[in-house]
Amino acid sequence: MNYIIFGGSGFIGTHLIKLLQKECVALGDKILNLDIVMPGEEGVVPGKVEHIDGVEYIRLDVRKPIEFEYEPSAKDVIFNLAAVHRTPGHPDYEYFExxxxxxxxxxxxxxxxxxxxILFTSSIAPYGAAEESKKEDTLxxxxxxYGISKLVAETIHIGWQEKEADRELTIVRPGVVYGKGEHGNxxxxxxxxxxxxxxxxxxxxxxKACMYVxxxxRFFKYRMIDNDFPGSDIFNCTFEPAYTIEQICMTMQKATNMRRHIPLVPAWILxxxxxILGPIGGKKVGLHPAxxxxxxxSTNICGKKLAASGYQFYYTFEESLRDWYKDCDGRGLK
Known part of the structure; x- marks a missing residue:
């Protein structure tokens, strides 16, 4: 069996590879990471293959036709994590391309x-920015x-699945994903x-809907390896109910042995x-009206469908933060 991960050198892909190595790979199985960069690297060197800790790393650009030496087997699974996702940060055409x-x-x-x-990691960006709770069937x-490009990509994957009834497609729309190596929100x-x-x-x-990486x-594994789910399905991946920023801060402090008072700055002041400052350089420090x-x-994403899917959460929210803190040797989340 081949575990084929497009975009596996990033934050989520790195954790997926570790889980596959620990719990899934059997004799004769292969993990293939196809990415434009090797882990921790920048730049493109096409055609080079490296073997690291039982993983075959292949430099590949998904914007071009995919060609590499490959021997398929009956139970192969694709994890499509490849994306340009940081927003803002790229010219518009790069998201579509x-x-x-x-x-x-x-x-x-x-x-x-x-x-x-195929499992495809989409985003909550297709929902657009709004305060109301969003379910998987929300328009x-x-x-x-970025959001437009992800919605089109979902449609392309759904079209692939609909060609043959026994094909399996899971589309995930994660909230804010956190954990070691995130370097984000x-x-x-x-x-x-x-x-x-x-x-x-x-x-x-x-x-702020969120989920531990x-x-x-583990949900990827549940859907694509532990079970068979013919057809296509979409899941918001977040704790249910989603947490407020105050709940997140208080739980984070508790899990990391920190005590802080957090002031509230009224919206009208901000x-x-x-x-006043935005037009004259405030954007550089985040003081821009937009x-x-x-x-x-709010990123108010409903996780009820995931909660009712049969998947059993491995961590509570507090346990996930403690686990992350432990991964960092208690020196601070990073």
Missing amino acids: TNIRGAENITRFADKYGIKR PTPNTP FTRLYWGQRKRYFFYPGRKDTV KELV MSAAT RVKKLMI
């Missing part, structure tokens, strides 16, 4: 070799190039509290400062 072209090339690769199982209204939130410069922007009840990849407004909008 990588996320849409990548979906087309990966599904063509699956067609060519008769692979019947998508993406308002960014939760890491900044932790250090903002620890260094006493974080404050609640405008409100304490902003909902180790939990997320917006006034952003309106950025401030975004901080005060």
Whole structure:
């Protein structure tokens, strides 16, 4: 059996590979990581193959037709994690080029070799920014190039599955994914509290749907390896109910043995400062009206479908933060 991971050198892919190595790989199985970079590297060196700890790393660009030496087996599974995702941070065309072209090339690769199982990591971005709770059947209204490109990529994968009834497709829309190696929202939130410069922007009840990276990849395993689910399905991947920013901060402090008072700065003060400072350089420090407004909008993603799916969560929210802290030897989340 081959575990074929497109974009496996990133944050989620690294944790997926560790789980596969620990719990899934049997004699004769292969883990193939196809990525534009090797772990920890930058740049592109096409055609080079490296073997590290039983994983075959192949430099590959999903924007181009996928060709490499490959011997298929009956139970092969594809994990499509490849994406341009940081937003803002890229020209608009890069989201479409990588996320849409990548979906087309990966599904063509699956067609060519008769692979019947794909898991695609989408995003909550197709829902668009709004305060209301979003379920999997909520009408998508993406308002960014990233969200639009991910919604189109979902459609491409669904079209692949519909060609043959026995094909299996799982699409996941994770909330904020956190854990060791994230270097993103939760890491900044932790250090903002620890260094006493974080404050609640405008409100304490902003909902921030989230999921621990180790939990997320365990759900991948449940759907694609432990069970058979013919057809296609979409799951919001988040704790249910989703936590508010105040609950997240208080639980993070408890799990990491930290005690901090977090002040609340009223929205009118933030917006006034952003309106004045934004045009003259405030954007560099996050004081821009659009950025401030975004901080005060919930990512209110409903996880009821996942909770009712038969998958048993391995961690509670607090346990996941403690596990992350332990992974970092108690020196702070990173």
